[in-house]
Amino acid sequence: MVTAKNLKLTVLFTFSVVLLLWIASMFASPSIRLSASEMPDPAAKVDSYLDDRYVGSETCKACHEDQFNAVAKTTHGKLGDLPGWKGKVVGCESCHGPGKEHVEGGGDKTKIKVFAGMDSKAVSESCLACHSGKEAHNNFRRGDHWRNNIGCTDCHSAHGPSYGPQRPGSMTLIGEAAEQRPSLANRAMLKNSEPQLCIGCHSETKAQFSKPFHHKVLEGTMTCSDCHNPHGGFESKQARLALGSDQACVRCHTQMQGPFVFEHAALKIEGCATCHSPHGSNNPKLLKRSSVRQLCLECHTNIENVELDPNIPTGPHTQTSIRTQNCTVCHSQIHGSNSNKDFFR
Ligand code: HEC
Ligand code: HEC
Ligand code: HEC
Ligand code: HEC
Ligand code: HEC
Ligand code: HEC
Ligand code: HEC
Ligand code: HEC
Ligand code: HEC
Ligand code: HEC
Structure with missing residues (x-):
């Protein structure tokens, strides 16, 4: 007999089973985000085990068990399970060469590729042998x-990060929240979250932030x-910026995106960092100068000579008046406007 309570329990039970199966499947299947469009079949260029100079990772395990166990947990260690990689050299010898x-x-030691002490460009080339198919990594040599x-x-x-749940030494400035975010920790085999x-090498940015x-x-x-694109690209400062427009910034600050009927040339030509310090600033709104006026006058040098429309009761555009010093009170749509060439509302 199916009572309401019974039914509820059954539903709950089924739901839990489905949930458990789903969670289990996440661990069971290798978490590889390989899609044909992203990486034009690197396997095609890779040697196959038919070449008898290769012995397979299992052979290496006999003497290098620690390395084997570490690599097995990584995306690289699971490549052999993918249909496209069947029979191809994966694991140890895909990096260390035939063993x-x-x-x-x-x-x-002289009969195997040893990376220790190798020039870092040469190490990167070993990785790029497979990874250059993806534009982001292919451009690495431009960064x-x-x-x-x-x-x-x-x-x-x-070989995959050796740390467990992320707990780097210097967490002083980083809130607990950062540690708990799996997207920040343990991502992409990074050596550190x-x-x-980045701050490990770019210590000066810590002060800016x-x-x-x-x-x-x-x-x-x-x-x-x-x-930033850590892998480098065409843009200066390795910024994730598309030419001319500040793609990285407007991805989050969509209201500055445009296109506007009346564009402020300052943005279009030189980008957001003309007026803002992207990392941090002593001035509100991350501005590069302590007053908005100072910022504007660096480009609009002869502003005092610009007469205001006599019908507007503001007096001349002179800088002796406090009123006209507050540029963005009137020119409030400073990032561009669809209704006014002078960036009023
Ligand atoms: C019979 C045991 C044995 C097997 C199997 C074996 N190795 Fe080794 N390997 C060694 C020993 C011993 C050393 C250390 C040599 C030394 O330190 O002088 C070594 C050193 C290395 C090194 C250099 C480590 C360093 O000091 O920088 C690499 C890389 C390496 N092995 C990779 C592999 C790979 C890849 C495989 C599988 C194809 C493999 N080994 C299979 C015994 C083995
Ligand atoms: C993705 C490329 C890659 C794969 C796959 C790989 N290695 Fe390595 N291995 C390296 C690099 C690079 C180093 C140099 C150390 C470093 O920079 O971290 C290294 C270092 C080593 C060393 C020197 C000791 C150490 O741990 O640093 C040994 C031994 C070794 N690898 C064995 C193996 C074995 C065995 C496998 C397979 C189970 C394997 N490697 C898989 C790239 C790889
Ligand atoms: C045999 C080809 C091959 C070689 C050599 C190789 N990789 Fe990979 N690597 C792959 C494939 C395939 C993937 C999975 C597809 C992807 O994520 O782009 C991958 C994934 C990765 C990932 C993403 C892992 C994740 O869990 O998100 C990183 C990071 C990476 N490789 C770094 C390296 C580095 C560093 C080297 C050199 C030391 C290297 N690879 C050498 C084929 C290779
Ligand atoms: C909000 C976006 C943003 C974030 C987040 C960001 N940067 Fe930047 N960074 C930029 C832009 C834009 C420039 C170029 C500034 C310029 O051209 O004046 C830059 C410049 C740089 C430079 C070049 C030196 C300089 O000061 O001009 C380095 C190095 C750098 N960033 C490292 C980092 C590091 C490390 C982090 C993380 C701790 C980081 N950035 C976070 C946007 C950002
Ligand atoms: C192992 C040290 C190291 C690590 C780690 C590192 N960088 Fe760099 N980075 C450098 C060096 C060295 C340069 C070139 C010299 C310079 O401009 O500071 C550079 C240059 C840059 C530049 C260009 C600076 C310019 O003036 O054009 C940016 C942006 C940058 N790194 C961002 C990052 C980000 C983001 C990370 C973390 C994902 C990172 N870096 C991690 C060492 C490192
Ligand atoms: C300055 C530090 C830095 C260097 C050098 C670097 N990476 Fe990365 N890599 C990162 C960071 C940070 C991420 C995660 C953020 C992201 O996806 O952009 C990442 C993500 C990845 C990923 C997974 C996401 C994706 O884009 O597919 C792969 C694969 C990868 N890197 C491969 C490489 C290879 C190959 C090289 C050398 C040619 C390399 N990386 C050099 C910092 C670096
Ligand atoms: C990942 C999303 C993201 C990106 C990318 C980003 N920002 Fe921001 N930005 C924010 C958030 C969120 C805030 C406000 C909250 C805060 O204080 O962090 C902010 C604040 C600001 C402020 C100050 C606003 C105020 O009211 O004080 C300015 C100016 C700014 N960003 C400019 C930029 C510029 C220029 C870039 C590109 C170099 C950029 N942002 C990239 C998310 C982003
Ligand atoms: C010509 C200089 C200039 C440029 C270039 C510029 N900004 Fe601004 N931005 C300002 C000024 C001035 C303010 C402060 C406005 C105020 O005080 O009312 C501001 C404010 C902001 C704010 C705070 C929110 C708001 O509306 O007050 C954000 C976010 C912002 N800018 C993002 C950007 C982004 C993203 C870009 C690039 C697409 C950019 N800015 C380019 C001058 C500029
Ligand atoms: C990096 C230089 C730069 C900065 C800084 C800058 N501007 Fe501009 N601005 C320009 C340029 C270039 C034009 C286009 C001039 C033209 O078309 O004749 C422009 C156009 C304008 C116009 C429209 C002029 C017209 O022809 O109708 C106004 C209004 C204006 N800016 C106000 C401001 C204000 C207010 C600030 C400060 C928040 C500011 N600008 C900061 C470069 C700058
Ligand atoms: C009280 C309102 C007000 C304030 C404050 C103000 N402006 Fe204007 N501004 C105007 C008006 C109105 C015009 C249009 C003049 C015309 O087209 O006759 C104008 C025009 C401009 C122009 C376009 C000039 C041209 O050649 O067409 C620029 C550039 C400009 N202002 C910059 C600034 C700067 C920089 C500041 C701050 C130092 C500022 N304005 C403060 C009202 C103001």
């Missing part, structure tokens, strides 16, 4: 990190890579 001679030599000899393994741990990873007005990066509500 037969090394094994036959009883672990002869400042490449130019300055910062390689993939300065940010990524090749993101703000610390500590100024009175700042984007909340240290607090963990956004990351450096929200605005």
